[in-house]
Amino acid sequence: DGGITQSPKYLFRKEGQNVTLSCEQNLNHDAMYWYRQDPGQGLRLIYYSQIVNDFQKGDIAEGYSVSREKKESFPLTVTSAQKNPTAFYLCASTGEGIGYGYTFGSGTRLTVV
């Protein structure tokens, strides 16, 4: 079955560490997105990519980095510059057109320890 796989499901980061969240899709979708969700809040856009080797900053890109070397993969790195990284991170994709909505992965819950 086609879908988006995010790993790991839970991740713990020490202060000052960089961590990378994985997002892989087998839907043949061109566009991929990273959103952050804080408790009781909506989703805020971190980065998005509409084609391979190209990506754009969203509203809260500071302290994050991404790459899009393959159509299937859009990993997100949370760097030590992100001062409040504890959140639920969601990866999404869309292929037929944004009117058909996003397909979301199951998310990664990142906690700073």
Add this chain to the structure above:
Amino acid sequence: GQSLEQPSEVTAVEGAIVQINCTYQTSGFYGLSWYQQHDGGAPTFLSYNALDGLEETGRFSSFLSRSDSYGYLLLQELQMKDSASYFCAVTENFNKFYFGSGTKLNVKP
């Protein structure tokens, strides 16, 4: 920029009808979407409205008025499994969506 307003919480009984409103302000507008998210889960796409009017999909309907910058999600014959958070989202340029803060729907027996 953009802003979206929706109620933070709504409570209804099983079998009833509930309406979740969303008002938005954007510099450009292409369409309004609705997503459902159960606790701890990922959002799932429910509907998309680009034109004025009502779109019906089973027990769920979504309405848009572009002139009023307003839309709503209507849930009929409520079931316990409908207890979740519901998010409206707007797209300004057909590249990405901006989400509201969500409405938590509590369905009681």
